[in-house]
Amino acid sequence: MALIESSILIVDDNDQICESLELFLGRYFSDTTSLSNPNNLIHTLENKYFDVILLDMNFSSGRYSGNEGLFWLKEILKRDKNSVIILITAYGKVELAVNGIKEGAFDFVLKPWENEKLISTIKAGIEIRKSRLEIAELKDQQQILNSTSDKEFFFLKGTSPEMKEIEQIISKVARTDANILVHGENGTGKEIIAREIHRQSKRNGQVFMSVDLSSLTDSLFESELFGYKKGAFTDAKEDRAGKIEVSHKGSLFLDEIGNLPINLQSKLLTVIQTKTITRLGSTQSKKIDFRLICATNKPLNQKIQEGLFREDLLYRINTVQIEIPPLRNRKQDIIPLCEYFLVQQTKKYNKPQMKLSKSALTKLQDYMWPGNVRELKHVIERAVILNSNSQLKPEDFVFSELTENKITDDILNLIELEKLAIKKAVKKAGGNMTKASEILGISRTTLYFKLSKYGF
Structure with a gap:
């Protein structure tokens, strides 16, 4: 009979009972541990993960109230509210069982136990533990996703040869779990490319977790990415999953990876290599299954030469590299993007449908777009907000400071x-x-x- 992959902890002051239970349960479950001194319980839980805990109700000779068991029950749940605890005692009463379950115990078993009943109770406890952890993971995901739910991401297929080539690359790499590095100037749409890879992948029903590494200070890096246990630091009021853990079974997008300080790159490299994380304040590591996509506007090979980026990290993150050309190098995409953003912004601001005049289109196509697609969107949005006419003219579009210096076809060098x-x-x-x-x-x-x- 194959053993059930699970970890069981037995806490009982009677060494013979501990030994007997270890031998018996070892026939059914892959890992069993026993503990005769409850004073070592918290230390044990901090260093090892358990699916089910069998907890004796009485540890001192002559005491049968069950208060000791209830005390340790509360201590366990204080640290992990998703723990599955089965109370076990030779002096069981209905009132004691009710009190234990009210305090958060999963079930109650009397000594001497019936073997079949004990095994079935533990199996049920394992399933409950799995369900509780899945629910907790979904809550963590929802909490983090709510903060980014207002973002708009849409992959608009381009007409330029450069974008058509990128579309082909996306369709090929999306089917795999290969690590992807997206490189391009600010505003070219690196996150949109990353989200499109996720959308076309086998993980598209799972979370897409975006992390802006440039916004994380040294002190926030570990708590935000790896999560923390309650009490790990002053403001850690409760357990919290990090963004890497939340991306389990989904895609993890690390934006601005070129801005990550060299002293933090080794920590990230370890996670990418091992696919495991350890929350701050915990000694238990957890396996995480995620698809990695990174993005940068930095020349990483040059940063390696300057000693600012680890070469081994670059090899890990760029199994396939996608280069997004700036908008000025793919003029064919400007008009389709203008038309798309015009429709989008008129709907957003409840304006009647507008059109672009030929002279306006010429002006938009001649501009160098140093801010790329992001700048184009903002220029269209501003024009829509400030205009009440059905047709937008050249004077409705105001460009950045670079326009004042005639950065058009006059300067192509x-x-x-x-x-x-x-x-x-x-x-x-x-x-x-x-x-x-x-x-x-x-x-x-x-x-x-x-x-x-x-x-x-």
């Missing part, structure tokens, strides 16, 4: 564009090179190199 971008970033940062490098999306070392190269 990439070196000149780069020089201008560096000048504007340094000016905007007030001469602060760290801020300027962040605006440009490059490292400070690279910025100094380019300043020297262009003779600034």
Whole structure:
């Protein structure tokens, strides 16, 4: 007979009973542990996971009230409200059984026990434990997903050869669990690509968990990603699953991975390699099944050369790399995107349907779109809000500061564009090179190199 994969803890002050139960239950369950001193109970629970706990009601000689068992029952549930506890005693009374179940026990068994009844009670307890954990996991997922439910993500198929090639890559990689790295400038739609991969994958019925790594400080990194146990730190009022744990069976999207500090990259690498996490304040590791998709606008190979990114981490995250070209390099997609966003924004603001004039379309196509698709959406949204006419004209569209400098077809030389971008970033940062490098999306070392190269 195959053993049932489960872990059972026996807590009884009688060594003979512990030994007898271990031998008997060992025929049915894969792991049994016994404990004769309840003072070691909490330490044991902090270091090992158990599906069912068999708990004696009385531990001191001459005491038969069951208060000791009720005390330890409360202590266990205080730390894990999903614990399944079966109370067991030689001095059972109906009142004692009722009190125990009222306090949160799953069931009550008398000594001497009936073997068949004991086994069936434990089996039922294992199923209840599984159900409780599944419900807790769903609640954790819902709590985190509620915070991002207002985001709008839609994958609009492009007409350009570049986007058609990306669509083909997505259809191939989505069927696998290969790790994907999406690279592209800010605003190109890296998260939309990641969500489309998830939508076409076998995990599409499960959670898509998006994490912006650039927003996590060193102190928040572990608690947000790995979760924590109650009491792990001052504000840890209750157990909480981390975002990696919530992504179990689904897809985990790590945005801005190029911004992750080097001292935190080793922790992330360990999780990716082992697919296990340990909550803060706990010593128990948990296996997590997730599909990994990462995104960055940084040149990671260059960051490796600068000692700012781990080479072994890059190898882990980019089994397949998808490069999203900037909008200025795929002009064919501008009109379809404009038309889509126009319909979307008129519905959002309860405006009558609007159209774009030919001259407006020309202006939109000629613009360089340094902010890519994100900027295009914002430009259309602003025009819809401020206009009450049925047709939008060129003057209805206001571009960023770059427009004032005539960044159109007049300047197509990439070196000149780069020089201008560096000048504007340094000016905007007030001469602060760290801020300027962040605006440009490059490292400070690279910025100094380019300043020297262009003779600034």
